[in-house]
Amino acid sequence: MTxxxxxxxxHEAHEHTHYTTTGLDNRxxxxxxxxxxxxxxxxxxxxxxxxxxxxxxxxxxPHEAWTSPTGQVFKPILDIPVTSASTFVLLMSSLFMVLALxxxxxxGKPGYEGTLGxxxxxxLATALAGAVFLGxxxxxxxxxxxxxxxxxxxxxxxxxxxxxxxxxxxxAVGVLWLMTLLFIxxxxxxxxxxxxxxDICALYWHFVDVVWIVIFTLVYLIQ
Amino acid sequence: xxxxxxxxxHAGAASHSSEQSxxxxxxxxxxxxxxxxxxxxxxxxxxxxxxLEAVLIRTQLAKPNLSLxxxxxxxxxxxxxxTTMVFLVVMPLSAAFFNYLIxxxxxxxxxxxxxxxxxxxxxxxxxxxFITLPIFWGLAPDGGWFAYAPLSGPTYGGGYNxxxxxxxxxVLGISSLAAAFNFxxxxxxxxxxxxxxxxxxxxxxxxxxxxxxVILAFxxxxxxxxxxxxxxxxxxxxxxxxxGGDPLLWQHLFWVFGHPEVYILILPAFGLVSEVLPTxxxxxxxxxxxMAYSGIMIGFLGFGVWAHHMFAVGMGPVADSIFAVATMLIxxxxxxxxxxxxxxxxxxxLRFPVAMKxxxxxxxxxxxxxxxxxxxxxxxxxxxQTDTYFIVAHFHYVLYGGAMMGIFAGIYHYFPKMTGRFxxxxxxxxxxxxNFIGLNLTFFPMHFSGMLGMPRRIYTYDxxxxxxxxxxxxxxxxxxxxxxxxxxxxxxxxxKKHGAPAGSDPWGAPTLEWSIPSPPxxxxxxxxxxxxxxxxxxxxxxxxxxxxxxxxxPDAAVIAEAHAVPMHEETERRTAxxxxxxxxxxxxxxxxxxxxxxxxxxxxxVLHIGNFPLAMATMLGGGAxxxxxxxxxxxxxxx
Numbered sequence: 001m002t003x004x005x006x007x008x009x010x011h012e013a014h015e016h017t018h019y020t021t022t023g024l025d026n027r028x029x030x031x032x033x034x035x036x037x038x039x040x041x042x043x044x045x046x047x048x049x050x051x052x053x054x055x056x057x058x059x060x061x062p063h064e065a066w067t068s069p070t071g072q073v074f075k076p077i078l079d080i081p082v083t084s085a086s087t088f089v090l091l092m093s094s095l096f097m098v099l100a101l102x103x104x105x106x107x108g109k110p111g112y113e114g115t116l117g118x119x120x121x122x123x124l125a126t127a128l129a130g131a132v133f134l135g136x137x138x139x140x141x142x143x144x145x146x147x148x149x150x151x152x153x154x155x156x157x158x159x160x161x162x163x164x165x166x167x168x169x170x171x172a173v174g175v176l177w178l179m180t181l182l183f184i185x186x187x188x189x190x191x192x193x194x195x196x197x198x199d200i201c202a203l204y205w206h207f208v209d210v211v212w213i214v215i216f217t218l219v220y221l222i223q
Numbered sequence: 224x225x226x227x228x229x230x231x232x233h234a235g236a237a238s239h240s241s242e243q244s245x246x247x248x249x250x251x252x253x254x255x256x257x258x259x260x261x262x263x264x265x266x267x268x269x270x271x272x273x274x275l276e277a278v279l280i281r282t283q284l285a286k287p288n289l290s291l292x293x294x295x296x297x298x299x300x301x302x303x304x305x306t307t308m309v310f311l312v313v314m315p316l317s318a319a320f321f322n323y324l325i326x327x328x329x330x331x332x333x334x335x336x337x338x339x340x341x342x343x344x345x346x347x348x349x350x351x352x353f354i355t356l357p358i359f360w361g362l363a364p365d366g367g368w369f370a371y372a373p374l375s376g377p378t379y380g381g382g383y384n385x386x387x388x389x390x391x392x393x394v395l396g397i398s399s400l401a402a403a404f405n406f407x408x409x410x411x412x413x414x415x416x417x418x419x420x421x422x423x424x425x426x427x428x429x430x431x432x433x434x435x436x437v438i439l440a441f442x443x444x445x446x447x448x449x450x451x452x453x454x455x456x457x458x459x460x461x462x463x464x465x466x467g468g469d470p471l472l473w474q475h476l477f478w479v480f481g482h483p484e485v486y487i488l489i490l491p492a493f494g495l496v497s498e499v500l501p502t503x504x505x506x507x508x509x510x511x512x513x514m515a516y517s518g519i520m521i522g523f524l525g526f527g528v529w530a531h532h533m534f535a536v537g538m539g540p541v542a543d544s545i546f547a548v549a550t551m552l553i554x555x556x557x558x559x560x561x562x563x564x565x566x567x568x569x570x571x572x573l574r575f576p577v578a579m580k581x582x583x584x585x586x587x588x589x590x591x592x593x594x595x596x597x598x599x600x601x602x603x604x605x606x607x608q609t610d611t612y613f614i615v616a617h618f619h620y621v622l623y624g625g626a627m628m629g630i631f632a633g634i635y636h637y638f639p640k641m642t643g644r645f646x647x648x649x650x651x652x653x654x655x656x657x658n659f660i661g662l663n664l665t666f667f668p669m670h671f672s673g674m675l676g677m678p679r680r681i682y683t684y685d686x687x688x689x690x691x692x693x694x695x696x697x698x699x700x701x702x703x704x705x706x707x708x709x710x711x712x713x714x715x716x717x718x719k720k721h722g723a724p725a726g727s728d729p730w731g732a733p734t735l736e737w738s739i740p741s742p743p744x745x746x747x748x749x750x751x752x753x754x755x756x757x758x759x760x761x762x763x764x765x766x767x768x769x770x771x772x773x774x775x776x777p778d779a780a781v782i783a784e785a786h787a788v789p790m791h792e793e794t795e796r797r798t799a800x801x802x803x804x805x806x807x808x809x810x811x812x813x814x815x816x817x818x819x820x821x822x823x824x825x826x827x828x829v830l831h832i833g834n835f836p837l838a839m840a841t842m843l844g845g846g847a848x849x850x851x852x853x854x855x856x857x858x859x860x861x862x
Contacts, residue, residue: 019751021414026335029408037400037438044446044476048461055467151459155467158459162449180854 031200035207042211045166046218049159056154060147063223077149079140080220086136087216090171093129094209096122097202104190104198119198120185126205127178130171137168160219167215170208177201251809253337254745258344259323260641265348266315267715271708272355273307276300278705281665285698287686297682298365299384303358305368306388309488310395311351313622316630317491318347321406321430323641327736327743328424330415330752335408337807338856339401345817346398353821354391357384364388367680369481372462372473376454386831389455390824393448396441397820403437406430415735417754421515424734425508428515429494432522433487439526440483447476456827471536478529486525488622489589490518492629493560496582499632500564502732503579504571505765507758507772510563517556524553534602535609543602550600554593561590577651581632584659588624592617595670613673619666631658631711639729643741644722650714657707664700668693731765733758745806746799805862812856819849
């Protein structure tokens with residue numbers, strides 16, 4: 001260890017950008033650690049759903065019809081076509097997110113003058129797609145309640161609403177985050193030096209999207 | 224604290240730090256050292272609370288059929304003793320050292336996210352009050368620190384008591400998680416040039432492993448706690464056996480968190496003694512690589528042994544065998560550490576200040592607890608021991624004899640760095656021997672009372688079962704520990720004002736934190752050091768000790784230059800402004816966000832009381848306050 005005059009001189013030149021060991025922004029490392037942690041949260045929620053699959057003592061059930069002791073018939077609760085549509089919208093939002101990040105990163109570069117370089121458009125599109133997904137979820141939850149499945153009904157209801165509700169909350173936080181970025185973009189314009197701001201939001205957004213693919217497969221598609 | 228510690232050599236520091244004292248400066252500080260000190264004081268306060276709970280428990284159990292406390296209050300006492308010691312004492316004491324030491328050890332000016340760091344502390348402080356205060360109304364949690372559902376669910380635990388536990392623990396989890404993201408980023412990204420991973424001080428290494436355990440283990444209990452909260456407040460059926468709920472679901476989720484938690488408690492203490500032992504043996508740590516890798520191995524295996532807490536539930540021979548073998552395996556990396564510490568001392572030029580005594584105490588006491596741990600890793604043996612005082616003896620040897628001894632070693636070792644003064648060695652010796660004798664007198668007899676069949680968590684017992692003498696011994700030992708604790712408190716506060724002045728490097732220690740003045744200036748390093756070795760201070764002061772150490776390539780010319788310009792031993796302290804170092808602004812916003820979270824969660828208690836409109840108002844108000852403060856925080860500049 002020493003004063004390392006030469007090295008320190010070199011660092012002073014970059015003083016305003018803050019020296020980091022890896023050269024990456026601190027926020028980028030933190031968001032990856034956060035995503036790692038979130039994997040365990042969703043892992044626990046999904047495992048619990050799967051452990052409780054088929055253990056509910058009363059209906060309605062996800063994939064089978066159920067006749068109650070009073071003779072009332074409940075049809076299978078999950079509506080795969082509708083949820084496929086909302087899944088498609090959410091997947092598209094990830095594409096919009098990629099375009100938003102590219103637009104911010106390359107603002108002013110050749111090839112990014114028109115629509116492709118409009119970070120406001122793509123941020124808005126991503127947020128809107130997220131909001132549409134949330135709309136589908138609100139519709140889904142409401143119709144389930146009308147069909148007789150609430151969070152209190154049975155183990156399926158408890159674990160289903162908790163799992164998908166947690167995912168929906170993550171989408172809602174993401175939409176809020178995107179709207180905030182859009183607000184900043186409209187106020188002062190986002191450029192290449194703001195890439196990190198959009199980058200960490202994009203990582204979060206893609207993660208939430210990937211979680212939905214797992215949920216959609218395990219909860220909806222596999223019977 | 225900094226203001227009281229100005230030593231004559233640092234006269235300039237007094238006026239500078241006096242601007243930063245007072246309640247408001249503590250509420251708004253973002254300096255990792257001040258936050259570390261806040262953690263230290265708060266955790267020591269809770270140590271007193273948890274200790275008094277233990278004294279009440281042991282007084283009640285001193286003799287057969289005493290009725291000092293009711294059975295119901297006894298449940299609250301043992302629940303809060305465990306919860307307090309785990310979540311409000313040992314983890315935050317470790318956090319105090321993470322905060323104070325990690326940036327100093329890796330040559331950084333602060334943690335990666337100073338305001339997030341303040342947020343972690345305030346969530347801990349407020350969450351701690353939330354879970355502790357109800358005991359004054361007899362409403363403290365009473366379901367054990369493990370809160371087994373369905374017993375802690377609405378059907379069997381419908382009172383307000385466990386509400387405070389499920390909410391309080393959730394809040395404390397937020398604090399630990401936020402801190403862990405912060406420290407992971409700090410250690411990965413804030414190391415000084417040349418501070419490679421294999422040159423990091425061992426405390427930083429162990430802290431690094433612990434942060435990964437936190438971010439991977441806490442989300443699991445977060446999920447389990449959400450299920451329990453939803454059961455209690457919203458009528459879900461996760462733990463309702465009548466609805467088909469599995470009574471083992473909570474146990475699995477809890478211990479998937481709970482066993483890594485054990486290593487979250489002990490690894491920082493391992494790290495601390497790995498700093499203390501080489502310093503006072505005047506010899507490099509033996510087997511540095513093996514120490515780092517065994518820490519990683521402990522962390523890794525720690526996720527594969529959770530069900531050894533559940534042998535008694537009857538998981539079947541296959542599961543039992545797998546978890547038994549995995550548990551025995553974890554003894555290997557732990558044994559590596561024990562032998563490496565002994566080898567570090569072997570052939571060293573030993574010194575025995577109080578810190579060293581506590582460090583050696585950890586090796587001896589933790590080994591006893593480790594051996595009894597290997598005993599009940601075997602399911603047939605565990606079935607005899609589970610839920611008896613034998614288990615209580617085991618985990619107090621590892622947590623008091625291990626974690627607390629290591630933390631005391633750390634406090635005595637680093638007190639001169641934090642305050643610029645030594646703690647009294649003579650008082651410290653009294654404390655050490657009282658602690659050492661007291662803990663063995665308290666916990667060793669529990670092995671016998673446990674083997675004779677005395678169950679845990681009973682509030683009294685009949686005479687004539689052969690338990691009387693052992694219980695009386697444990698109670699006497701507990702009072703010795705209380706006296707030791709009070710001696711420590713006296714020594715701590717007295718030494719802060721009147722301790723002998725310590726220079727920047729009072730112990731002749733090898734790592735970076737000793738290269739700067741004590742207490743360190745708010746910017747830590749006037750100039751960010753260039754690290755060329757594992758033991759930079761010994762390269763300068765005792766190069767014979769570090770000859771041939773791996774990953775250390777001290778450049779002779781560079782050392783000569785450093786000798787010529789001892790920049791790290793500043794004689795006159797200059798302010799950050801004079802040196803042109805940008806410092807983060809103090810801010811109240813992290814505190815406000817923490818407050819918002821507490822208000823938000825308190826709404827659940829109101830909901831349980833049955834006042835729906837008020838509950839909604841509390842939750843929405845708290846939530847809006849939290850989000851508003853968060854936006855204010857994120858949109859204001861750091862420095």
